Amino acid sequence: MRFDILTLFPEIFSGFLSESLLKQAQDNQQLEVHLHNFRNWTHDRHNTVDDRPFGGGPGMVIMPGPLIDCVEEVQTLTEPPAHILLTSPQGKPLKQIDIERFAQLPRIMIICGRYEGFDERISQILQPEEVSLGDFVLNGGEVAAMAIIEAVFRLLPGALGDQLSAVTDSFSFGDRLLEGPQYTRPREYRGLTVPEILLNGNHQAIDKWRLDEGLKRTIERRPDLITEEIQRKIDEANKPKRKRKARPKTDPDANA
Numbered sequence: 468m469r470f471d472i473l474t475l476f477p478e479i480f481s482g483f484l485s486e487s488l489l490k491q492a493q494d495n496q497q498l499e500v501h502l503h504n505f506r507n508w509t510h511d512r513h514n515t516v517d518d519r520p521f522g523g524g525p526g527m528v529i530m531p532g533p534l535i536d537c538v539e540e541v542q543t544l545t546e547p548p549a550h551i552l553l554t555s556p557q558g559k560p561l562k563q564i565d566i567e568r569f570a571q572l573p574r575i576m577i578i579c580g581r582y583e584g585f586d587e588r589i590s591q592i593l594q595p596e597e598v599s600l601g602d603f604v605l606n607g608g609e610v611a612a613m614a615i616i617e618a619v620f621r622l623l624p625g626a627l628g629d630q631l632s633a634v635t636d637s638f639s640f641g642d643r644l645l646e647g648p649q650y651t652r653p654r655e656y657r658g659l660t661v662p663e664i665l666l667n668g669n670h671q672a673i674d675k676w677r678l679d680e681g682l683k684r685t686i687e688r689r690p691d692l693i694t695e696e697i698q699r700k701i702d703e704a705n706k707p708k709r710k711r712k713a714r715p716k717t718d719p720d721a722n723a
């Protein structure tokens with residue numbers, strides 16, 4: 468999979484890309500991340516990428532010219548053209564289901580803003596998918612781009628030591644609920660013990676406990692994740708079981 472990142476600060480990515488699993492994936496050519504500084508697409512002697520907002524107001528706005536020239540040239544570097552993501556606090560807040568969709572794509576371009584953000588015509592012309600990390604404001608799109616690369620990368624086949632993690636993680640395609648509590652050694656720490664059920668080796672019972680705990684945690688912390696379908700299943704499971712009527716004992720010889 469290939470990422471093309473358009474940023475004014477490519478150095479921000481150096482530590483992130485040169486450590487741990489992301490580095491390994493690039494060494495194995497499973498992942499390519501290409502950084503493009505769109506300041507290199509300026510034509511004036513000050514390498515200007517931004518200017519004051521028309522109508523007044525604080526800060527500087529990224530101009531359409533250099534950025535769009537950069538996008539268009541980077542798109543021609545290889546096939547297929549990249550799906551374009553533009554980072555913005557005004558974009559759609561990302562969910563795991565979006566990350567799963569991105570992980571199916573061969574190539575993604577992420578545009579990182581700075582300052583007061585982008586001239587509106589950039590979106591009008593490129594028609595990117597505008598994406599947000601959440602309802603808060605960052606200084607730039609680089610942290611958002613790193614979050615997207617990492618979340619997508621861990622869904623690629625073979626990226627994680629144990630592929631099952633990506634299925635059981637919170638929000639993932641198993642049930643889209645939160646994962647339940649987890650424990651490791653020691654069995655007792657400051658008077659707190661590991662639930663007995665996790666120690667008895669009964670994997671069917673452990674799986675059921677984990678599902679129940681995940682559901683309980685989701686109801687407590689993120690009731691918004693409980694869909695109608697999940698609610699129906701909960702109601703079904705909690706329905707009081709009707710006692711079966713004892714069948715009257717019949718004398719097999721009564722009608723004989």
Ligand code: SAM
Pocket residue numbers: 554555556557578579580581582583584585598599600601602603604605606607608609611
């Ligand atoms: N003036 C803009 C607004 O109010 O919507 C905010 C601009 S912000 C200071 C500069 C850049 O940081 C944005 O263009 C975007 O690339 C990035 N950014 C800030 N918050 C973000 C978020 N929540 N998600 C994704 N990117 C964000």
